[in-house]
Amino acid sequence: MLDDQRPDPDALLAAIQKAEEAKARGRLKVFLGMAAGVGKTYAMLEAARQRKAEGVDVVIGIVETHRRAETEALIAGLDVVPRRRIEYRGAVLEEMDIDAVLARKPQLALVDELAHSNAPESRHGKRYLDVIELLEAGIDVWTTVNVQHFESRADTVEQITGIRVQETLPDSVLDLANEIELIDLSPDDLRKRLAEGKVYTAERIETAAKNFFRVGNLTALREMALRLTAERVDHQLQDYMTIKQIAGPWKSGEHLMVAVSSSPFSEKLIRWTRRMAYNLEASWLAVYVETGATTAQQAQDQLARNLSLARSLGAEVITVTGHEVSEALLRLAYQRNVTQIVIGKPQHTALQTLLRGGSLVDRVIRASGEIDVYVVTGDEQQSRPDRRFLGPKPRLHSSLGDYLLAIAIVIAVTAVDLLLTTSQPWLGYQAVGLTELLAVLLIAVYIGRGPALAAATLSAVSWNFLFIEPRWTFIISQAQDVILFFLYFIIAIFAGNLTARLRAQEQLARYTADRTLALYTLAHETATAVNMDDVLRTAVEQIRRIFQVDVAVILPSSGRLSDDAHPCSTMALDDKERSVALWVLEHGKPAGRYTDTLPLSASQFFPLLTPNRTVGVMGIRYRREERLTADEMALLETFINQIALVIEREMLDEAAQQSAMMRESERLYTTLLNSISHELRTPIAAIKGAASSLTSATSEPDRRTLVRDIHSATDRLNRLVENLLDMSRLESGRLQIKRDWCDIGEIIGVAVKNFDACAETHPIDIQIQPDLPLIQVDFVLIEQIVVNLLENACSYSPAERPIRIRAELDNGSVVIAVEDSGSGIPADKLEAIFEKFYRVPGTPTGGTGLGLSISRGLVEAHGGTLTAANRPEGGARFQVRLPVQGSPPPVKEAELG
Amino acid sequence: MSEGLQVLVIDDEVQIRRFLRISLAGSGYDAHEAADGATGILKAAQLRPDVIILDMGLPDMDGLDVLRRIREWTQTPVIILSVRDSDQDKVAALDAGADDYLTKPFSTDELLARIRVAVRHAIPVEEAQVFRSGDLQVDLTRRLVTVKSEPVRLTPTEYALLRLMIQHAGKVLTHRQILREVWGREYEHETHYLRVYFAQLRQKLEADPARPALILTEPGIGYRLKVG
Structure with a gap:
């Protein structure tokens, strides 16, 4: 029975190997082409037939024949997994049934058109994700793709062909490929195939030939495909050299960093950086600086897209917080030993740049030191349509309501000032100017920079018009007032600006503090x-x-x-x-x-x-x-x-505890089998023997003796069974303590009465302190503890020697002590006697070795302690200590009618 | 006294039924047997026994349900048999109208004593005017309590408790039954009242309050007043 727990080492090893085989990733082969119609699918199918002939289990996950006759002919003879039909908005779309392929578990699956976007409600949005899942399931995959679908090439393709590529896939997918086969065809040959109707059906040939399939386009795409393949070959060679530890012309450790924002233009920056990093063999970071400025929802979405693009292209994505973007970028650049920074060319007008205290590019370049900075141009055509959903520029993000509020405040303050100056002629326009300034500062603090600037302008104008002499004109008569007016304007603008900036910084600091606090709280609370x-x-x-x-x-x-x-x-x-x-x-x-x-x-x-x-x-x-x-x-x-x-920590803890428990229960089983078989058989033998003797015994005294033996053997058997049941209840945690207010004296009385066998042989002396408080315990369990201790005392005390039971209040606990007059317990065994099945060697038979162990378990379940000691005057003393927790509600007299 | 009294034993264990039949017959009872709950209910209706001994663990239905079905139409005393560690079942059965209980394994002497108490209760007699048990004597008409002929002063609540126990002398009363009778239904969970009052009663009535001989505690169940 125990052997089942210990696996055969050979079987274990086989299981591990099997698991590892299952985990092994399948191999990916990509048939790369420059455009549709070069014969990728054809080449793939042909090679697949070859494999099948060699005995490989090949299935077609999905192949688009585009009704090309020569391709369709190749499918015959290959297993095809039926496609999944998805109904979506009335149309029926057909997709590869990935579950069916997984269930079929072939050695090799053919999956055409890697860049394909799946129908909505499919498991993955993109087919390449299906392919990755197949690979992870250990299935080899062959697939086809055209060069224009790679994200890092999408921009170039668009520039060349003027057509925006809709279906793109991350370049990192190509990194998964173990093998790339370039299906090359000269542009002229491809155009010939097109004209022969081998690529598209007749009606589409004309438009295709005019647009995409122009010789110029094809030449450029072909070059791109060739380069992509060459780069890959180069990389694979380098990987090989690395693995074989061949010294080679290693590039210096370049680290690139690209600054990402919520602009759609960042996508281009990211692709540009990826290309450069790839060719430089460099690692790269994509960094976003959170300035604390709230941005429009669309911008947030764009930012998420940008960062996810960077991630999918293999960048390490980092978000930092900082008020000043350039500072944050450079700080991180120095921290991470970045050698080259890529940033976008600013698209602000000259005025905006002036207001911002120089452009980001200027500031980065100024402080970049040894780091190279690349400034990459944005594409006007691309960024223009997107600007409409960017909403108001960040930093000028206050809503129209904020501006109206600021203006209302200025008007209110001005009105009050107007009232005061008319009623209190001694109030001069200088004081009025200061109240207006105060209003501007408050607006800067509580509303924002934009409204503060608006308020500063408005208040300066109204101050001049309404208060500066001559009043009700924009004319200022005294030269001193002219200076005052311009100073007011400048102070208002600067103060408003500064205050708003302070506020933004404060918010940022609070945000960072919140974040740190949240992490700290989590770490602290999870640790404790x-x-x-x-x-x-x-x-x-x-x-x-x-x-x-x-x-x-x-x-x-x-x-x-x-x-x-x-x-x-x-x-x-x-x-x-x-x-x-x-x-x-x-x-x-x-x-x-x-x-x-x-x-x-x-x-x-x-x-x-x-x-x-x-x-x-x-x-x-x-x-x-x-x-x-x-x-x-x-x-x-x-x-x-x-x-x-x-x-994971907890799971490991639990596993460790469980295995410790297993070991413990294993030990217990062994002890149990040894001890119990003896303890059970002894009374059974007595009963069986006495019962069979009864049939032949003739004298009345003999019969009576035999009957008494049966009685006592049954009692002993019953006690053993009860003990075993209690033990298993305690061990399994199924023991329920039914706490109720109990009188310890009453419990002792019941215990002594129920164990009258003891009283027959030993005088029992009960001493209970008067006014002992009621305590909340389980009456039956505590009674059982006392019985166990009494039984123990009885079996270890010579007959006629007294046993004392005492109950008293001591230091907030009720103490029950059972004292015998036996020979005591060997000093080194005072703890061991509480172990299961432990019996001091040389003690009288009859006990089970469970009573004390159970008693301690029960006492501890009550939050108390059970200890043993030797009395100076001889004999042992067992002491139960139960904490007194609270006192019962007052007792009422009955209302008697 | 036990001459010709009919006892119905409802238990699925054939060995238990056999030794009960032998010892009951030896004490002059007429023993009848039923091996499951449904037969037991049927026989209880047909035979109209004087006492029913009912095992709580029956193969076809819960012993408590059998008890409830029997209690629907008769007050015949029912003594239940159950194993230890099912105190809640015992209390539930007693509260549902069982007269007494025995925990397996039990001796036939205990069983016969319980049957005697149950039967005596069931025989309608004039309420005893004077109750005697050991040194205790209670004159119920004059509300006079004496121990060894010495008068004992009891509070009204103590007397009410004692009087209730005397009415059901020899029989176990559950905590809930006592609390309901003396204090009222809303106090039926206040078992600590009982701890306090029975301790006081024992101080006043028992020869050795540490070893009560009159008012016996049934652990986890309730109290019993010793008779004779």
């Missing part, structure tokens, strides 16, 4: 939390509060995702969300809303990842219809990492 539930409850509460979202945590139980969210969750999941969560658990990647995978789900799901495994899934449902800012997302990710680590 007693168990996993506490940790999760704390973390969920923090996330819910900080991000204003609903949170669900789902943990796997016995390998599967448990059906219900963890009780700490603040939302329930529907079936659809549960399946998204399951996907996330299996794949260890985020999915759901705002991701490329299952984006139609109401919630976003993140894997709780540790270096070893996915320990659970966290779901976030946004309460407001806006996604988190990049900065918030970074914070959330930190939270999630922290939680994952804590969960």
Whole structure:
């Protein structure tokens, strides 16, 4: 029985190998072409037939033949996985059935058109994500793609062909490829194939030939495809050299950094930097500086897209906070040993640049020291249409209402001043000017910079018109007043500016402090939390509060995702969300809303990842219809990492505890079998023997003796069974303590009465302190403890020697002491006697070795202690100490009718 | 006295039924058996026994349900048999109208004593004017309590408690039953009242309050007044 727990080492090894095989990623081969019609699919199918002939299990996941006869002919003879039909807004779309391919588990799957975007409600938004999933399932994949679909080439392709590429895929996908086969065809040959109707059907040939398939375009695309392949070959060679540790002409350690903003123009910057980093063999950072300025929702979305693009192109994405973008950028650049910074050319007008105290580029270049700075031009055509949803420029982000409020305040202050100057002629226009200045400062503090500037201008004008002599004109008669007026204007502008800036900095500092505090709180509370539930409850509460979202945590139980969210969750999941969560658990990647995978789900799901495994899934449902800012997302990710680590820690703890418990119970089983078999058999043998003797015994005294033996053996057996049951209840934690107000004297009385066998042989002396308070204990369990101690005292005391039971109040506890007059306990065994099945060697038979152990368990379950000691006058003393917690409510006399 | 009294044993264990039948017959009772709850209810209706011994763990239905069904139409004394560590079941059965209980394993002497008490209760007699048990004597008409002929002063509540116990002498009363009778329904969970008042009663009535011989505690269940 115990052997089942110990696996055969050979079987274990085989299992590990099998698991590793299953985990091994499949190989990816990409058939790369410069344009449609070069024969990628054809080449792939032909090669696949070859493989099939060699005995490889090949299936077609999805292949678009575009009704080309020669291609269709090649499909015959290959297994085709039926496509999944998705109805969407009345149309029926056909997609690769990824689950069917996974279930079929071929050695090699053919998946055409890597850049394809899947129909809505598919598992992944993009087909290349399907391919990655197949690869992760250990299936080799062959796929086809055209060069224009790679994100880093999309801009160039658009410049060359004038056509915006809609379906793009990250360059990093190509990094996954173990092999790239370039399907090359000269532009003339391709145009010939087009004319022959081998690429498109007749009606589309004309437009295609005029637009995309111009010789110039094709030549450029062909060069691009060749270069891309060459770069890859070069890289693979370098990888090979690295692996083989061949010294080579290594490039100096370049580190690139690109400054990302919420402008759509950043996409281009990111692609540019990726290309450069790739060719320089350099690592690169994409950095966003959060200035604390609120931005429009569309800008937030654009920023998220930009950062996710950078991430998918292989950048390390970092968000920093700082009021001054240039300072923050350079600080990080120095920290991370960046050698080259890429920033966009500013698109502000000269006036805006002046107001901002020089452009960002100027400031970065001025302070960049040894770092190279690249300034990359934005594309006018591209950024113009996007500007409409950027909303008001950041920094001038105060709403129209703010401006109106500022103007209203100026008008109100001016009106009061007007009233005061008319009623109190001694009040001069200088004092009025100062009150207006105060208003401007207050507006700067509480409303913002823009409104403050507006207020400064308005108040300066009104001050001049209404108060400066000659009044009711814009004319200023005295030279001194002219100076005063301009000084007022300048002070108002500067003070307003400064104050608003201080306020922004203060908000930023508060935000950073909040963030630090939140992280600290989480770290602190998770470190001090007693168990996993506490940790999760704390973390969920923090996330819910900080991000204003609903949170669900789902943990796997016995390998599967448990059906219900963890009780700490603040939302329930529907079936659809549960399946998204399951996907996330299996794949260890985020999915759901705002991701490329299952984006139609109401919630976003993140894997709780540790270096070893996915320990659970966290779901976030946004309460407001806006996604988190990049900065918030970074914070959330930190939270999630922290939680994952804590969960893993807890899981490991639990596993360790369980194995310790297993060992303990194993030991217990062995002891139990040895001890119990003896203890059980002895009374059974006595009963069996006495019962069979009864049939033959003839003398009445003999019969009576036999009957008495049966009685006492049965009692002993019964006690043993009760003890074993109690033990198992205690061990399993199923013991329920029914606390009630009890009188210790009464308990002792019952115990002594129930164990009258003892009283027959030993005088029992009971001393109970009068006025002992009632205590809240389980009457039956405490009685059992006293009986056990009495029984113990009886069996270790010579007959006729007294046993004393005392109960008294001592130091806030009720103490029950049972004292015998035996030979005491060996000093080194005073603790050992409380162990299960332990019996002091050479003691009389009859006990089970469980009584004391059970008694201690029961006392401890009551929050008390049970100890043993030797009395100076001889014999042992067992002492139960039970804490007195509170006193019962007052007792009422009965109302008797 | 036990001559010809009918006892119905409802228990699924054939060995238990057998030794009960032998010892009951030996004491002059007429023993009848039922191996499951449904048969037990049927036989209880057909035979109209004087005492029913009911095992709580029956194969076809819960012992408590059998008890409730029987109590729907008869007040025949019912003594329940159950294993230890199911105090709540015992209390539930007693509160549902069972007269007494025995914990398995039990001796036949205990069972016969319980049957005697149950039957005596069931026989309608004039309420005893004077109750005697050991050194205690209570004159119920004159409300006079003496121990070893010495008068004892009891508070009205103590007397009400004692009087209730005398009415059900020999029989176990659950905490809830006592609290309801003496204090009223809304006090039925205040068991500490009982701890305090029974301690006072024992101080006044028992020869050795540390080893009560008159008012016996049934752990986890209630109290019983010793008879004879």
